[in-house]
Amino acid sequence: MKRVYSAPSPLLVGHMRNILQNAGVRCFIRNEGLIGGAGELPPTLVWPELWVEREIDHARAEKLVEEAMAEPEPGRGWTCPACQERLEHQFDTCWNCGHERPRR
Ligand SMILES: [Zn+2]
Structure with a gap:
């Protein structure tokens, strides 16, 4: 053991x-x-x-x-599905294209 x-x-x-x-x-x-x-x-x-x-x-x-x-902690960040920009968790919309954060 x-x-x-x-x-x-x-x-x-x-x-x-x-x-x-x-x-x-x-x-x-x-x-x-x-x-x-x-x-x-x-x-x-x-x-x-x-x-x-x-x-x-x-x-x-x-x-x-x-x-x-x-493993990264859940909710640490997200990737914009529209333009693939990496975003920090505190942003609810993509600063690059304005797409809303997808719900998990
Ligand atoms: Zn975007």
Whole structure:
């Protein structure tokens, strides 16, 4: 067994577990139950950790986590469907051609 990933947020670690499981990697979370009940311990000691069951999956799992981290956050920007201009998320219409931002 080998540790792949650790983060202060159980949600984030759970998200990574889903990604690995969807890819067929057998994995589990350690320390999940300690969150919230460990007020006196330094927070890093009780970060939930994601582990792979088989060491042979480790390199692949690390790559999957890396890719998941590199994904741009949703709502970060958009591309105008009319003129292909890249726009920041705060713009609702294309400054180049006036096209409205498409709904997702
Ligand atoms: Zn445009």
